[in-house]
Amino acid sequence: MKATAIAPSNIAFTKYWGRKDEVLRLPENGSVSMCLSNLLTTTTVEFSPEFEKDEVTINGGGLEEGEAQRIIRHLDRVRKMAEIDQKAKVVSNNNFPSGTGLSSSASGFAALTLAAIKAAGLNLTEKELSILARQGSGSACRSIPSGFVQWLDGDTSEASYAQQIFPPNHWAIADVVAVVSEGKKEVATSLGMKSAQSSPFMQVRLSRMKEKNEKVKEFIKDKNFTEFGELLEAEALELHTIMLTQRPALIYWTTGTLRIMKLVPHWRAEGIPVYFTINTGQDIHLICEAENVEKVKAKLKELDFVKDIIVNTPGEGARLLSEHLY
C-alpha cells in the first residue's frame, strides 16, 4: 500500500485569509487561483502493518512538532475513511523554498492527500479529494484541479471545495516568481489568519469578495489582462492591509518584496504589462502574459537581491506519479 503523488503550488488572484470554521478550515470567502507548473511537491505515502509509528520526512529532514501533528491528523482522516489503522511512512520533497510565501503547504497537503488516499486503496472524485485536502491546509484544495480554479467557500465541509473554471491552456499567462525571502516567516499563515477579524477593515473586505471573485473570473474568461492585473495587484495590497491592521500587526514583506512592489508600476510605465501579487509571505509573484516573460525576467535579473527566478505557466493539478499496491 504505497503511492506517490505530485501536486503544484497555486497562486491566488483573490486571497484566502480568515476562516469561518477553524476545525473544518472553511474560509471566510471564496477565492480564485491558478496551479503553478514549476512549484511542485512530490510525496510518497506507504501504509504498513509493520510500521510502529507514523514517520514523516520532508525535504530530507525532520519536522517541528506542530507540523508533524498536522500531517498525522491528516493521515488519520484517510485511515478513518479507509477503515485501516496501519501506521504510515511519508516522504515529501518540494522543489522550491518552504514557508516563504510560495504556498508549500498547498502543494504539500494536495500531494499528501492524493498519495495517502491511493496508498490506502481508496478512489475519490476530484471534488472529494479537494474537500479532504482542504481539511489539511485550506489552500491545498485549490491544488487538486488543474489550470484556473475557484474555491467555493461553502457553509459545510461538503460544500467547500475547489473546481476548475478553465483548463491550463485557456490563457497563456505566466507567474514569474522572484525569490527574495530571508528565511521562514516569523508567523505561520495558519496562525496569523486566526486574528483576521481583529482588523477594523475585515468586514468591509468580506462584503466585497463575492463581487471581486465574479469580476476576476470574467477577466480570466475574457483574457482581459489589464483589468485582471489591476484587480489582482489591488487584491494583494488589500490582503496585506488586513494583516498590517490586525492586532498584533503582521508584516510579511521583506525589503526585497517592497523594492519590487515599488518597481512594478515603473516597469508598467516603461511599457511592460506586469502586475504583482504576494501570498502570505515574502516572495513576490509577477503576473504577465507569456510574450512578456523574457522582459520581466530581464528586469529581475538586474536586481542583485533576487535570489532565484522561477517561471510558471498555468499548471496541472495533483496527479499520481506511480502506484504500487501490494
Next chain:
Amino acid sequence: MKATAIAPSNIAFTKYWGRKDEVLRLPENGSVSMCLSNLLTTTTVEFSPEFEKDEVTINGGGLEEGEAQRIIRHLDRVRKMAEIDQKAKVVSNNNFPSGTGLSSSASGFAALTLAAIKAAGLNLTEKELSILARQGSGSACRSIPSGFVQWLDGDTSEASYAQQIFPPNHWAIADVVAVVSEGKKEVATSLGMKSAQSSPFMQVRLSRMKEKNEKVKEFIKDKNFTEFGELLEAEALELHTIMLTQRPALIYWTTGTLRIMKLVPHWRAEGIPVYFTINTGQDIHLICEAENVEKVKAKLKELDFVKDIIVNTPGEGARLLSEHLY
C-alpha cells in the same frame, strides 16, 4: 516691514489624511500631535513697495513652480488681511530634510504665517494664526501652539484650528527620528490625499477617528505610555494601509522604513518600550519615554542604513525670532 519666525515640525499621533474641503483644507478628521523641539524652519518675510515681484528662497535655492505658487497664494491671504499690495521677499531654511516624511510643510507654513503676519504689521491670536496656517498646509496649523496639540476638524474655516491640550513639560517623551529616506517622495502628500476616498476602507477609518482621538488624549493625560504607544503604532499602520488601498496605490515606505518597522516589536520584546509612527513619507519616528532615548539611539546606531538620528522632545510652537518694523 520685515520679520523672522521659527516654527517646529510636528509628529501626529493620530493622522491627517483626506480633506472634506480641498480649498479651505478642512480635514476629514481631527488629529492629535506634538511639536518637535529639533525639527525647525526659520523664515524671514519682508514686504516692500520696492520689490517688483514675490521672491522665495528655500534652503538657499529656488522652488518648483507649484511650490512657489502655493507660497505666493499664502502671502496673498496675508496681504488681503493687511490690506497691502506690496510684494515680498521670503527666505526660509529647514534644519532637516524636506519632502521625506518629516513634515517640512507643517513647520514651513507655520513659520511663514507668523513671519508674514508680523511683517505685514498685523497681530493675530494663536487661534487666528492656526486657522491661517491651515490654509497654506493643513498640518501647519498644529505647529502654531506649543507642546501637545489637537486639531479640531471643524466644518467651517473658523472652526478648524489647533489648540494646545498640554504644555511641552506635561510628559517627558521623545521622538527619535531615524532618517532613512532615499530622496523626495514620488507623490506629494497634498496630491496623494486627494484620492483617500478611493480606498474601500476610508469610511470605516473615519467612523472610528473621533473615538481614537478621545483615547489618545486620555492616554497622554494619564501618561499611559503602553496604551499610547499601541494606539499610535496601529494608527500609523492604518494610515499607510489607506494609502496602499487607494487607486493608484501609494507606497511611501523605503526598505529602511520597513526594516525598522519590523525591528521595533523585537526591541519591545527585549524590554525597550518604544513604538513607531510614520508620516506621509519615508523617515520613521520612534516614540519612547525620555529615560529610554539612549537605548533607542543605540539600537539605531547599529543599523548602517540609518543616515541620521534626530532626538526631539515636546517642543515650543511657532515663535517670533526677531521683528524689524520700519
